[in-house]
Structure formats: structure tokens, C-alpha cells
Amino acid sequence: MKDSENVMLIPKIKLGIVIDHIPAGDGIKVLEIITRHEEMHEVVVSLGQNYKSKKLGRKDLIKLQMDYLSPEIIQHISLVVPGVTIKAVKNYDVHSKVVAHPPKEIKNLLVCKNPNCVTNLESHIESYFTAVDKEIKTVKCYYCERVFELHALEPNVD
Ligand SMILES: [Zn+2]
Structure with a gap:
């Protein structure tokens, strides 16, 4: 069984949100984004670091004891760590799954x-920024028209 190893390493949860496929070391960045949102202050969060991953070699993983993560927070995470998978778990099963890509706007x-x-x-x-390239690695400010690397921009803390 290929999956038996994962079951041992990552305890299954009955209900919650799992943020998966975070490149190892970037879990802290995702955690930072989560804690910046006031609605998340009462949520129990656990961060697992350096799990083995077929896709990434090593990965971080975050579990949230909540049943719904707002699109705004998902978007925020996608800007800082693009490509993570967000899974909603119900009754120990993955109920829905999205890959968080940065939006074009x-x-x-x-x-x-x-x-x-x-x-x-x-x-x-x-x-207000719009994507310059298809991969959304560079974005352009709508107001001053300057172009920036997406990873160089700071998230808005308000
Ligand atoms: Zn600007």
C-alpha cells in the first residue's frame, strides 16, 4: 500500500481544512498570512514541517480546525506561496480540493x-494589480503602471 506511509505520518482529521503541497520551509509564510486575518484568530492551526512528498521531495502541511476558508484568504495564500492545494475534509474524506493559483487581477x-x-x-x-505574464510571475500596478515581480511585493496587512 502506497498510502499507508502517509496515513502514519499525517494523522487524518474528521473535519477541517488542509493546506497541502506547501514547499518545505514555506509553511511559516502561509501561517503568517493566516494569522493576519482577524477571522482566523480563534481557529486552531497546526503546522507540520518537512513531510516526505513524491511531488516536492519535502513539504509542509497546515491543518485548520474550521470547515470553510474564505476565497480572500485562499487568494492571499496563492500570492505568497503559489500552487498549494487546499482541501476541505469532512468525515475523514477529502470533500473538495482546489489548487491556489494567483488571480489575474x-x-x-x-x-x-x-x-x-x-x-x-x-x-x-x-x-490593484494585473498579471503581465501567463504564469503571473510579474504584475503591473493599475495606477502607477510600474511592473513588479509578484514575490517582491508585500501583502497588504489591513
Ligand atoms: Zn503603484
């Missing part, structure tokens, strides 16, 4: 690096 989730950008000068103007 990113509204109010990132801070523009240009200090003179209107989004940094006027607090009521929300940041």
Missing part, C-alpha cells in the same frame, strides 16, 4: 512598491 491584497503611487498616498484608494 489582484485587488487590495498587495502593497505597491512605488512610494509615490497614489495607492500609497491616498488611503481610500485600494491597490
